[in-house]
Amino acid sequence: MHIKKLTLSNFRNYENAVFNFQDGINILVGDNAQGKTNSAEAVFYLCTGYSPRASKDKQVIRYGEKQAKIAGICSSRFGELEVSIEFKQTKKDVFVNGVKLNKIGELMGNINSVFFNPGELKLIQQSPEDRRRFMDISLSQMDKKYFYTLQKYRKILEQRNDLLKSPDLDTVRETLPLWDRELANSAVEIIEKRKNFISNLEPYVLDYHQKITDGDDIELSLETPHYTGGGVEELITAYAERVEKDLILGYTTVGPHRDDIKIKVNGEDVRVYGSQGQQRTAALALKLGEVCVMKNAFSEYPVLILDDALSELDLGRRKRLIGLLSGFQTIITLTEIPEELASADAKIFKIEKGKIWCAD
Ligand SMILES: Nc1ncnc2c1ncn2[C@@H]1O[C@H](COP(=O)(O)OP(=O)(O)O)[C@@H](O)[C@H]1O
Numbered sequence: 173m174h175i176k177k178l179t180l181s182n183f184r185n186y187e188n189a190v191f192n193f194q195d196g197i198n199i200l201v202g203d204n205a206q207g208k209t210n211s212a213e214a215v216f217y218l219c220t221g222y223s224p225r226a227s228k229d230k231q232v233i234r235y236g237e238k239q240a241k242i243a244g245i246c247s248s249r250f251g252e253l254e255v256s257i258e259f260k261q262t263k264k265d266v267f268v269n270g271v272k273l274n275k276i277g278e279l280m281g282n283i284n285s286v287f288f289n290p291g292e293l294k295l296i297q298q299s300p301e302d303r304r305r306f307m308d309i310s311l312s313q314m315d316k317k318y319f320y321t322l323q324k325y326r327k328i329l330e331q332r333n334d335l336l337k338s339p340d341l342d343t344v345r346e347t348l349p350l351w352d353r354e355l356a357n358s359a360v361e362i363i364e365k366r367k368n369f370i371s372n373l374e375p376y377v378l379d380y381h382q383k384i385t386d387g388d389d390i391e392l393s394l395e396t397p398h399y400t401g402g403g404v405e406e407l408i409t410a411y412a413e414r415v416e417k418d419l420i421l422g423y424t425t426v427g428p429h430r431d432d433i434k435i436k437v438n439g440e441d442v443r444v445y446g447s448q449g450q451q452r453t454a455a456l457a458l459k460l461g462e463v464c465v466m467k468n469a470f471s472e473y474p475v476l477i478l479d480d481a482l483s484e485l486d487l488g489r490r491k492r493l494i495g496l497l498s499g500f501q502t503i504i505t506l507t508e509i510p511e512e513l514a515s516a517d518a519k520i521f522k523i524e525k526g527k528i529w530c531a532d
């Protein structure tokens with residue numbers, strides 16, 4: 173699959189802009205704060221309906237304007253697809269081939285993408301929340317049921333947490349078991365799908381990691397505290413065992429909202445002991461692995477977006493990485509084009525203050 177054309181209207185610092193992308197490598201080059209990440213963000217929106225940054229939808233509307241629009245024409249297994257998103261102050265509308273979607277979730281799975289930017293280092297360095305987000309975004313694109321189960325789980329969890337904070341303890345103790353079963357049903361589905369995702373992902377991540385680093389090992393596993401795979405009943409028991417603690421804290425301490433991915437490089441926990449370069453490489457290998465898992469799920473490659481991803485890699489790693497970017501569409505943003513990319517068969521877009529210069 174690839175995006176042929178992307179049109180931005182009053183999106184961030186773009187008034188009107190058109191990108192005619194090629195299948196293969198596209199390079200968006202420009203100084204800082206010119207709009208490179210903004211356009212990468214637009215591509216991701218087109219694929220998922222969401223921003224890869226944790227920003228609010230209305231923040232994408234160009235300063236002083238009332239609404240923004242992005243539109244894309246893509247070539248996919250469904251033939252040619254036209255996707256557009258209109259951002260208003262209070263809502264956004266998503267259209268596929270001119271038909272407005274009832275739910276944003278329906279967009280997932282049409283055009284798929286994998287997004288990487290330096291913030292993605294959080295994936296390795298920071299909280300488990302970022303690693304859960306990685307699994308959730310990827311799984312939601314591949315499996316709509318996962319997306320809806322996750323939404324349902326979050327809703328029930330919020331209600332259970334509200335109940336835990338209620339002062340009427342007798343009612344709380346009586347009502348909790350009812351919530352627990354429902355929560356556990358969604359929880360087990362989420363955990364099992366994440367486990368499956370991680371085991372599908374691992375061999376690809378290992379392969380990419382070894383190729384980029386010239387031989388370093390990497391291992392992945394899903395960590396679910398207080399759960400060993402025993403299904404709904406085990407989780408319900410775990411809730412019951414922790415209910416006193418949960419009542420004091422006012423929130424639920426067991427379940428997939430506590431999951432993490434353990435990542436070991438050459439046997440060491442890279443989350444804790446990895447150098448900056450090792451962490452960056454591990455994050456890139458995770459993302460490239462995700463590209464392959466998606467390819468298997470859809471029988472076509474997603475679009476890979478590498479926003480500012482090469483700048484801190486040493487020359488050897490950078491060269492080996494670029495050598496791996498074939499067979500799918502990649503959109504790369506950079507402040508300067510390194511020599512090893514100049515020789516790749518890439519289409520180059522120069523970005524300056526929300527305007528694009530391209531040879532075609
Ligand atoms: N809603 C908006 N309206 C106009 N400009 C915006 C909006 N949101 C962000 N910007 C501008 O976009 C610029 C940053 O663009 P970005 O794509 O992140 O830069 P870079 O090229 O470094 O990746 C900043 O100058 C910021 O002020």
Ligand SMILES: [Mg+2]
Pocket residue numbers: 205208209210479480
């Ligand atoms: Mg940027």
